[in-house]
Amino acid sequence: MALPALFAPGGVSAQRTKAAASRRIGVLWLGAASTTFGPTSREVLLRDTLRQLGWVEGRNLAVETRYVGDGVDPVRSVQDLLATRVDALVAMGSPIALAARHVTGALPVVFVVFGDPVEFGLIDSLARPGGNLTGIYMPTAEHAGKRLALLRDAVPATTRIAVFNFADSRARVEARNTQAAAQKLGVQLVEMNLNGLADLDDAFLECKRAGATALTVLTEPRTSVHLGRVAEMSLAHRLPSVAGYAGFAWLGGFMAYGADGGEGIRRAASFVARILDGARPADLPVEQSTRYVLALNIKTARTLGVRFPRALVRYANVVIS
Structure with missing residues (x-):
């Protein structure tokens, strides 16, 4: 992955020669500790990037990690990390970032979120975030039509595609764009209107009864916590599926098209490094993820009896076999 600005000469880099005081950061991940969204785990990717930027765990950096899975209160998780006296917080996911906004006071927070952080109420504006939060966001609604078109390209015979909706979902614009597409x-x-994740089993059964032959998964935080389960159930019910999380295909999903989560983690590490070196979040404009990934899972497709068109395979960034 080419990120020249991250390691530009004269900036903070692995060649840092000055002695850095030991600092402590807290990292909150949405989902379980075992979640892996690519060939390298997200935790390792964050630590490796910080190391390249001169912040080495065990030498001048301590990392406190927590996981916010289903049923875990993000506010309590944030407060738990605050008790360890961290110098900065990394919030991986909008529910965690929102919790951090309400309880961190002046503590610097770097977030990585899917969707518009201004719309969520995390910041005042992208250019001037204000307050103590800044970070990376990955647009989702704008690419809803593209995801649906790619799914249709992969399964051209399908005429009925299921989509799960939560009553209080934050993916409303994405849902409208999906309908238009x-x-x-x-x-x-x-x-399929769900009140919560407990309805997921029944929703899959209802999809089949309604004649759906494929599934598109909206980029909703509650769904992201259970991407592996959604991928497994899609396969069990023989529904080719697409999601806006690029890691969905790594978890066994049929295909995925969305912002590269790895880039988000790397950029978050660069924000953390700058903050540890004295920058204020209010002075660091929020960045938009610019790298998008089409990932295809050949093994899942084979199990479903589907063959991806050659043109789609050539277009893909990641092909998992």
Whole structure:
């Protein structure tokens, strides 16, 4: 991955020669500790990037890690980390970032979120975040139509595609864009309204009864915690599926198209390094992820009896076999 600005000469780099005082950061991940969204675990990627930027765990940096899975209160998790007297906090996911905004006071917070952080109420504006939060965001709604079109390209015979919706979902714009794309593509969306993740099993059964032959997964935080389960159930119910999380395919999903989470983690590390060197979050404009990944899982496709078109395979960034 080429990120020249991250390691530019004259900036903070692995060649840092000055002695750095030991600092402590807290990192909150959305999901379970075992979650892996690529060939390198997200935890290792963050630590490796910080090391390249001169902040080495065990030498001048301590890292406190917590996981916010299903049923875990993000506010309590943030407060738990604050009790360890961290110098900065990394919030991986919008529910965690929102919790941090309410309880961290002046403590610097770097977030990585899917969706618009201004719309979420995390910051005042992208250019001037204000307050104690800054970070990276990955647009999702803008690419809803592209995801649906790619799924249709992969499974051209499908005319009914299921989509899960939560009553209080933050993916409302993405849902509307998905509906508009479906009309243009001439496919019918089968909308499954869920009150919570406990309804997931019944929703999959209802998809089949409604005649859906494929599934698109909205980039909703509660779904992201259970991406592996969604991928497994999609396979069990023989529904080719697409998600906006690029790591979905690594977890066994049929295909994924979305912002590269690895880039988000690397950029978050660069924000952390600058803050540890004295920068204020209010002075660091929020950045938009610019690298998008199309990932195809050939093994899952084979199990489903689907063959990806050659043109789609050539277009893909990641092909998992």
